[in-house]
Amino acid sequence: MYRFHSIISKRFAFSISIVIIFLSLVSSSYAGRYKHVEVEGCANILSGRIDMARDKAISDALRRALEQAVGVMVEAESVVKNFELLNDRIYSQTSGYIKNYRIIGDRVEGGVLIVKIRATVAMKNLMKDLDAIGILIKRVGKPRLMLLISEKNMSFPERRGDIFSIGVVKDTLAKKFMEKGFDLVDSKVVLESIKDDPSITHDLNKRLTDDIALRLASEGEAEIVIIGQAIAKAGPTIMGTSIRSCQANFSARVISADSSEVIATFTTSAVAAHVNPVTGGTEALREAASKMAEKLIPQILAKWKSQVAGTRTVKLVVSGLSFNNLKYFKDFLRTHVRGLADIYERSYRNGINKLDLQVKSSAKEIAEELSNKVFRKRLIRITSLTGSVIRIRLVAR
Numbered sequence: 568m569y570r571f572h573s574i575i576s577k578r579f580a581f582s583i584s585i586v587i588i589f590l591s592l593v594s595s596s597y598a599g600r601y602k603h604v605e606v607e608g609c610a611n612i613l614s615g616r617i618d619m620a621r622d623k624a625i626s627d628a629l630r631r632a633l634e635q636a637v638g639v640m641v642e643a644e645s646v647v648k649n650f651e652l653l654n655d656r657i658y659s660q661t662s663g664y665i666k667n668y669r670i671i672g673d674r675v676e677g678g679v680l681i682v683k684i685r686a687t688v689a690m691k692n693l694m695k696d697l698d699a700i701g702i703l704i705k706r707v708g709k710p711r712l713m714l715l716i717s718e719k720n721m722s723f724p725e726r727r728g729d730i731f732s733i734g735v736v737k738d739t740l741a742k743k744f745m746e747k748g749f750d751l752v753d754s755k756v757v758l759e760s761i762k763d764d765p766s767i768t769h770d771l772n773k774r775l776t777d778d779i780a781l782r783l784a785s786e787g788e789a790e791i792v793i794i795g796q797a798i799a800k801a802g803p804t805i806m807g808t809s810i811r812s813c814q815a816n817f818s819a820r821v822i823s824a825d826s827s828e829v830i831a832t833f834t835t836s837a838v839a840a841h842v843n844p845v846t847g848g849t850e851a852l853r854e855a856a857s858k859m860a861e862k863l864i865p866q867i868l869a870k871w872k873s874q875v876a877g878t879r880t881v882k883l884v885v886s887g888l889s890f891n892n893l894k895y896f897k898d899f900l901r902t903h904v905r906g907l908a909d910i911y912e913r914s915y916r917n918g919i920n921k922l923d924l925q926v927k928s929s930a931k932e933i934a935e936e937l938s939n940k941v942f943r944k945r946l947i948r949i950t951s952l953t954g955s956v957i958r959i960r961l962v963a964r
Contacts, residue, residue, distance in 0.1 A: 601666060602688045606631040609681045617680060621673075624682040629665050632686040636664070636693055664693050710790035710954050713752040714740055715780055716819070717796045718852065722844035735849050736797045736817065736856040743860035747868075757787040777822060784824035790954035791830070791867065795819030797855060799848035805840060813847030814838050817855040821863055825882065825955040831866035835859045878908050878925045880955065881933055885920040887961035892943065893920060899942050900924070904933055930955050 608628025610620040668686035675681070718734035741751055777794070784792040797817040804811050820832035837854035841847030888896055897910050906927030913921040926933060934957050940947045945961040952958070 600689065600691050602636055602690050603685060604632045604635045604688060605671070605683065605685050606635060607681055607683045609679050612675070612678050612680050620680040621682060624680050625684065628682055628684045629668065629686060632684070632688060633664055636688040636690065664689050711750045711752050711788065712744055713754055713784050713787050713789035713792045715754060715783065715792060715794045716740065720799045720845060720848040720852065722801045722848050735853045739853050739856035740860055743857065743864065747864055752787040752789040754787070757783055777827070780822065781824055781827060790824050792822050792824055793819055793863065794822065797852055799852045801844035801848060809842050810840050811844050811847055812838060812840050813844055813851045815848065815851035815855040817859050819859055819863065821867060825953050826880070830870050831863055833859060833862045835862065878927055881924045881926055881930045882956045883922045883924055884956065884958045885922065885961070886918060887945065888920050890915055896942060903940060904936055930957050933957060
């Protein structure tokens with residue numbers, strides 16, 4: 568009998584564990600999609616009509632709830648600059664973003680009714696529409712993009728196909744990304760600056776490695792680099808006519824220049840029919856590039872959205888700090904860096920410490936917080952700053 572009850576108890580405990588895990592997963596998913604905010608709205612009480620004032624105060628509170636949610640994802644400066652756009656496209660459409668709300672308090676002060684509500688904001692819908700009007704990208708500092716695309720139309724052998732030539736593929740990608748608010752770095756300018764470096768320029772097309780691409784991106788101060796190769800070939804004529812079927816294949820990968828992380832990788836293809844194989848190949852390349860943009864842009868934005876909604880990794884490279892003082896410097900960071908979730912030690916070599924910070928703020932905001940602060944009688948100097956890497960030096964005062 569005891570053994571029977573023991574088995575039942577174990578099964579019951581196991582079932583409870585499964586339920587707890589399931590509920591935690593559901594809760595985590597819900598938390599990512601929705602945000603709870605508490606705000607107050609107000610309205611004047613006219614002619615004693617408290618009911619009308621209440622409706623207006625609730626509407627005001629719902630708008631404030633939406634403004635607060637937008638403030639989490641968009642910098643204050645951007646909110647001010649884009650106020651009219653946000654007002655027309657976002658704030659006036661509260662019903663599309665507020666999942667539900669409840670009144671948790673009210674009071675009257677000097678003829679004004681103040682209502683306090685707890686609202687649930689649908690963050691996924693809000694992010695999507697902020698993307699559509701090009702505002703979300705500004706929250707992450709509008710990272711600069713470099714295109715390193717090798718393009719070849721086999722029906723046009725005279726045309727160079729190196730990564731610095733402007734062809735239909737690069738032109739199409741550039742237009743698509745700029746429409747979404749991306750800033751592009753001119754790769755031709757970068758090539759001009761490193762043309763005397765044979766380790767990069769020698770036979771560049773045949774051996775464009777990730778390391779070389781990252782060096783080029785660093786030279787051009789680009790945070791994101793897209794490396795790709797596109798080739799178009801003309802096939803046989805169709806059904807005995809003079810029209811030829813031309814096919815283009817395009818493979819590309821997106822790399823973060825700061826972290827060397829591969830953000831996305833895709834391959835697309837397209838077919839176009841034309842009497843002129845050069846024109847047909849060009850059209851196929853253009854279509855393949857359009858498909859690639861449609862695949863890459865959401866992946867890049869999704870990566871940035873996760874940074875906006877949660878924590879991100881900012882690399883901090885510290886020189887002038889002894890290993891014995893590292894523990895105290897980490898305590899210093901926890902005190903002076905807002906939104907710091909955790910610190911990971913990556914390496915210590917020749918007096919240089921490399922740390923990964925899990926934070927809710929941007930690298931620029933962290934640099935501003937640390938600049939000219941004093942740690943143990945040593946001044947913190949910012950020596951370089953990119954989208955996700957801060958280099959600092961501790962110097963004697």
